[in-house]
Amino acid sequence: MLRSPKLLSLMACSLLAFSGCGRQAAPGNAQAPRDAMPTATSLESAALPPSAELPAMASEPSARPMLAVDAESESGMAAVDSDLGTGPGQGGDRFDEIVENAFLRVGEHPLSTFSIDVDTASYSKIRQFLLNNHRLPRADAVRIEELVNYFDYDYAGPSEDQSEPFATHVAVSQCPWNTEHRLTRIAIKGRTMQTDARPPSNLVFLIDSSGSMNRPNRLPLLQRALALLLKQLNQRDRVAVVAYAGSAGLVLDSTPASEADTILTSLNRLKAGGSTNGGEGLELAYAIAREHFVESGTNRILLCTDGDFNVGRTGTDQMLDLVERESKGGIELTVLGLGMGNFNDAMLEQISGRGNGNYAFIDTYNEARKVLVQQLSGTLVTIAKDVKIQVEFNPQEVAAYRLIGYENRILQSQDFNDDKKDAGEIGAGHSVTALYEIVPRGASTVDALASTDELKYQTPGEPSSAAESGELLTVKLRYKRPGEQDSVLQQWAVRDSQQTFAQADREFQFASAVAGFGMLLRDSPHAGNWTLDSVQEVAESALGDDPWGLRQEFVELVATARVLKSSH
Incomplete structure (x- = not known):
């Protein structure tokens, strides 16, 4: 097989990286002697006992809630990271600052536009803060949309005779933390895909094997997680393994997934040691993915890391440029984060977004099962690209509104019709x-909302005749089908049925409880009269069918946060 000179140059590093003669680590990150590097736990010795094997997904749900503490005990891995940083910008863990969305007056801001988000990393990090480290998370670690979207909801998907890749549902109810306000839920459910219908995959596992990965809840947990993923692949899929530490190296060239033993052996060979050359590893991973590109299939890199790219191509802008360029060429990027202490959450969130992928945080074996088994098709197969939502509020019905979460997904109004603008x-x-x-017109809270001075040179436009329709708002949605450049537009006019929160469906109530939990963790001024007791009461009443115990685990998080807050 012919390879480009650049690819051959990159692959040559593999001989150096795994012979102990690779590039020297940067000062302050000296690589430990090889005999001091512990070998990662083998997949065979780390296997669960028969009684703890993965249950059948459809008919044999777990017999007990998947609480993080139980999961770690079951797998023998105590996932406690005691060296949590203070970030952002101060070393240790780094999170982008979140400036919570404020209420906006409809007369001044009639349109709200944002990119959808299916990342879930924030929820897993909060779980690790609460259950494993017994401390409240910092506010900037709490991305409310990722908390809400961590859970699967019983939304109806598109019917078999519909051509759309997803179905959209909009509902309005009384707001539980401020009963004078209204709460609007926009829900999207993607078309499900059977395993045998999934297109062939060209996957590259890009694994951080630096010294900081030498902890039970990092490299050994990752090896077991990827073993789970391999069991879901078939003979049409291919897997390559690239590792990076002091230097980047090709551990295993692209191999049919049916040769699982060969792939598992290559994963077992990985040892944690050295510093982190993420840039070089990423370039090599993309080169391997391009060489084995599958037309009309899934071409994806799974970046698995516990920290920062602190050697080699270190600039976030350069990383983002590389990832965005490759994503436009059809190679997507999923990020699986592990561990805490020197975790660059800010960059990994951005890099997954630019890579047209998703971002999950693997803190337990059960979380690996959720992301890489239960949600395999969603993790690997994209059914709609550049999905954007724009809501227009009727000034005759709505005085002001506030989007809960999605602070780093806000778009300009004109971005909605711009098909060149990247989205989720x-x-x-x-x-x-x-x-x-939503703050209805006439609500007593309207006067307390911030507003601008009256304009000198113009006055607000007069409402159109449609404003008298009684419609509360109009939801517009744009998306692209994979491989297409032009977007599809959908829109719905929404009326308020004036239902109370008690009349809202169970999924509405549970999502509201999760959003309220996020606001309380952030000490949000918009949490109204809700308390953690209120959140727990609503969540417990809206558990419904909970075969994997995820909603029950959420109740456990709320109870833990209540104890921690009371001790402050």
Whole structure:
């Protein structure tokens, strides 16, 4: 097989990286002697006992809630990271600052536009803060949309005779934390995909094997997680393994997934040691993915890391440029984060977004099962690209509104019709939920809302005749089908049925409880009269069918946060 000179040059590093003669680590990150590097736990010795094997997905749900503490005990891995940083910009863990969305007056801001988001990393990090580290998360670690979208909801998907890749549902109810306000839920449910219908995959596992990965809840947990993924692949799929530490190296060239033993052996060879050359590893991973590109299939890199790219191509802008360029060429990027302490959450969130992928945080074996087994098709297969939502509010019905979460997904109004503007992707079977808190006209809280001075040179436009329709708002949605450049437009006019929160469906109530939990963790001024007791009461009443115990686990998080807050 012919290879480009650049690819051959990159692959040559593999001989150096795994012979102990690779590039020297940067000062301050000296590589430990080889005999001091512990070998990662082998997949065979780390296997679960027969009683803890993965249950059948459809008919044999777990017999107990998947609480993080139980999961770690079951797998023998205590996932406690005691060296949590203070970020952003201060070393340790780094999170982008979140400036919470404020209420906007409809007369001044009639349109709200944002990109959808199916990332879930924030929820897993919060779980690790609460259950494993017994401390409240910092506010900037709490991305409310990722908390809400962590859960699967019982939304109806598109029917068999519909050509759309997803179905959209809009509902309005009383707002539970401020009963004078209204709460609007926009829900999207992607078309599900059977395993045998999934297109062939060209996957590259890009694995951080630096010294910091030498902890039970990092490299050994990752090896077991990827073993789970391999069991879901078939003879049409291919897997390559690239590792990076002091230097980047090709551990295994692209290999049919049916040769699982060969792939597992290559994963077992990985040892944690050295510093982190993420840039070089990423370039090599893309080169391998391009060489084995599958037309009309899934071409994806799975970046698995516990920290920062602190050697080699370190600039976030350069990383983002590389990832965005490759994503436009059809190679997508999924990020699987592990561990905490020197975790660059800010960059990994951006890099997955630019890579047209998703971002999950693997803190337990059960989380690996959720992301790489239960949600495999959604993790690997994109069914809609550049999905954008724009809501127009009727000034005759709505005085002001606030989008809950999605702070780093806000778009300009003109971006909605710009098909060159990047936005979020939806995977097969994914559900997406967005919530707006609405202040109706005439509410007593209107006068307390911030406003601008009256304009000197113009006055606000007169409402159109449509404003008298009684419609509350209009939801517009744009998306692209994979491989297409032109977007498809959908829109719905929405009326308020004036239902109370008690009359809202169970999924509405549970999503509201999760959003309220996020606001309380952030000490949001918009949490109204809700408390963690209120959140727990609503969540417990809206558990419904919970075969994997995820909603029950959420109740556990709320109870833990209540104890921690009371001790402050």
